[in-house]
Amino acid sequence: EVQLMESGGKLIQPGGSLRLSCAASGFTFSNYIMTWVRQAPGKGLEWVSSISGTGISTYYIDSVKGRFTVTRDNSRNTVYLQMNTLRAEDTALYYCAKLGRRPTEGWMDMWGQGTLVTVSS
Amino acid sequence: EIVMTQSPATLSVSPGERATLSCRASQSVADHLAWYQQKPGQAPRLLIYAASTRATGIPARFSGSGSGTEFTLSISSLQSEDFALYYCQQYYNWPPLTFGGGTKVEIK
Numbered sequence: 155e156v157q158l159m160e161s162g163g164k165l166i167q168p169g170g171s172l173r174l175s176c177a178a179s180g181f182t183f184s185n186y187i188m189t190w191v192r193q194a195p196g197k198g199l200e201w202v203s204s205i206s207g208t209g210i211s212t213y214y215i216d217s218v219k220g221r222f223t224v225t226r227d228n229s230r231n232t233v234y235l236q237m238n239t240l241r242a243e244d245t246a247l248y249y250c251a252k253l254g255r256r257p258t259e260g261w262m263d264m265w266g267q268g269t270l271v272t273v274s275s
Numbered sequence: 276e277i278v279m280t281q282s283p284a285t286l287s288v289s290p291g292e293r294a295t296l297s298c299r300a301s302q303s304v305a306d307h308l309a310w311y312q313q314k315p316g317q318a319p320r321l322l323i324y325a326a327s328t329r330a331t332g333i334p335a336r337f338s339g340s341g342s343g344t345e346f347t348l349s350i351s352s353l354q355s356e357d358f359a360l361y362y363c364q365q366y367y368n369w370p371p372l373t374f375g376g377g378t379k380v381e382i383k
Contacts, residue, residue: 260369
């Protein structure tokens with residue numbers, strides 16, 4: 155069974171740092187692009203970042219460039235999102251999602267249950 | 276950035292009736308369009324990809340159509356479990372991957 159499980163979310167002060175993790179199982183992890191999507195309370199879905207299967211290519215939404223870093227450890231079947239200089243507008247439920255093997259397969263066919271990040275003093 | 280616009284924001288439908296949701300792209304995305312369903316307190320679930328291909332396990336009452344800039348998700352004979360939020364997403368030209376604002380399908 156394909157599963158994604160996020161962890162690491164918590165209440166944190168503005169300017170702080172946090173690392174989210176997403177543990178994957180049930181598929182050949184290194185073959186797939188992995189993605190982070192967030193959803194602010196009561197709002198829609200917003201793509202945040204993606205990382206290729208090898209980890210060589212990374213992509214970010216403009217609002218997090220220079221503050222967030224996505225990495226992966228294929229030996230642990232885990233993808234990470236390092237979040238620095240957090241702002242109130244980063245408050246959201248952060249989902250980990252699995253994309254296809256190639257960028258042309260950009261649909262998200264599996265999602266985790268999300269981990270909540272609250273940025274507030 | 277390709278902007279995705281969904282309409283209507285809210286769709287009121289009676290159980291057993293047909294629902295038709297629209298998604299428009301600010302420029303052509305060919306057939307690189309996916310649809311998701313999200314219920315309260317749950318993660319989104321993939322319904323449709325490549326504009327018209329149902330994902331694994333998705334009932335046949337869900338169908339997608341369109342190409343270029345205009346897309347439709349149809350739900351024939353709405354069941355109680357279909358009342359939810361629906362999002363479209365393009366993957367033709369990214370980053371960024373972009374979602375529509377969502378359509379809420381509610382009971383009439």
